[in-house]
Amino acid sequence: MTPTKTRARMSRRQFLLSCAAGALTVSLGATLPHQAAAADPIKVAGIYTVPVEQQWVSRIHVAALAAKDRGDITYMFSENTSNTDYPRVMREYAEQGHKLIIGEIFGVEAEAREVVADYPDVAFLMGSSFKEDPALPNLAVFDNYIQDASYLSGIVAGAMSESGNIGMVGGFPIPEVNRLMHAFMAGAREMNPDITFQVSFIGSWFDPPKAKETAFAMIENGADMLYAERFGVSDAAKEKGVLAIGNVIDTQGDYPDTVAASALWHFEPTLNAAIAKVRDGSFTAADYGVYSFMKEGGASLAPFGTFEGKIPQKALDLIASRTAAIKDGSYEVEINDAEPASS
Numbered sequence: 001m002t003p004t005k006t007r008a009r010m011s012r013r014q015f016l017l018s019c020a021a022g023a024l025t026v027s028l029g030a031t032l033p034h035q036a037a038a039a040d041p042i043k044v045a046g047i048y049t050v051p052v053e054q055q056w057v058s059r060i061h062v063a064a065l066a067a068k069d070r071g072d073i074t075y076m077f078s079e080n081t082s083n084t085d086y087p088r089v090m091r092e093y094a095e096q097g098h099k100l101i102i103g104e105i106f107g108v109e110a111e112a113r114e115v116v117a118d119y120p121d122v123a124f125l126m127g128s129s130f131k132e133d134p135a136l137p138n139l140a141v142f143d144n145y146i147q148d149a150s151y152l153s154g155i156v157a158g159a160m161s162e163s164g165n166i167g168m169v170g171g172f173p174i175p176e177v178n179r180l181m182h183a184f185m186a187g188a189r190e191m192n193p194d195i196t197f198q199v200s201f202i203g204s205w206f207d208p209p210k211a212k213e214t215a216f217a218m219i220e221n222g223a224d225m226l227y228a229e230r231f232g233v234s235d236a237a238k239e240k241g242v243l244a245i246g247n248v249i250d251t252q253g254d255y256p257d258t259v260a261a262s263a264l265w266h267f268e269p270t271l272n273a274a275i276a277k278v279r280d281g282s283f284t285a286a287d288y289g290v291y292s293f294m295k296e297g298g299a300s301l302a303p304f305g306t307f308e309g310k311i312p313q314k315a316l317d318l319i320a321s322r323t324a325a326i327k328d329g330s331y332e333v334e335i336n337d338a339e340p341a342s343s
Contacts, residue, residue, distance in 0.1 A: 246262030
């Protein structure tokens, strides 16, 4: 897919609302052009390997649309870009004069960094399993460190599972998934130290039918609560009459009797920090993962909505105390990037 096939308009789903943009196009340290006039917007492009409706990417997309709406940026994007095509699309956007390119390079780390090196006057903010490289001052990395919210959602799951058997369906066992699963499991054990977990990875970021079938198998094996890291899991839970916990986005509106809680990722603090640094010329190699922490406003537990009054008070009390402690820094949720295993 080339940028000529990208969209700078509203996405297919109404929850991804379109917005308008404008801010400053500026230098990237000493290597970028001098600061532009205050009325100029920062020209931003997004490159995504999956549809913008996919949970993780949707959070980046929504944040970009919000920045466009308040007048900080212009915004174009490519979705469903294959890893093999990703470097070419990066180059085309850079050649078109985009000053900030955002996306995710988990499957194309080496090739993407070669492109970054060829365009030192372009700022790149990329989801990555690796850290920043001082040799590439125009590349900042991020990941969704929403372990705080995942831990809190696990408390709900542990309190509401009657069988003490929770099924967990993930995409790939990479750090960004592993750390959330471990945090969720830790929260569930707060309510039931003897709880057991079935853990499986489907080998895809977007394959709802496969995720659904994997979840069905877990239900058949005794799970009465599912951790829906991928789309399709909540569909299985709904069909079989068990509960689910959402990840990254709040899907309770689609599953009002199924999704008891969700850990939410808010990409706005991450993107806003990058925009500010591009604006003042201070953008450099850095790890933006910290902006996903709850105390930075990058994560939260979704409102309980239809499950208000259904969650045990003991769990609610623990959630309240832990939330306050996480925000004031007196409690830290462990970050464990190791691959989780079934109990």
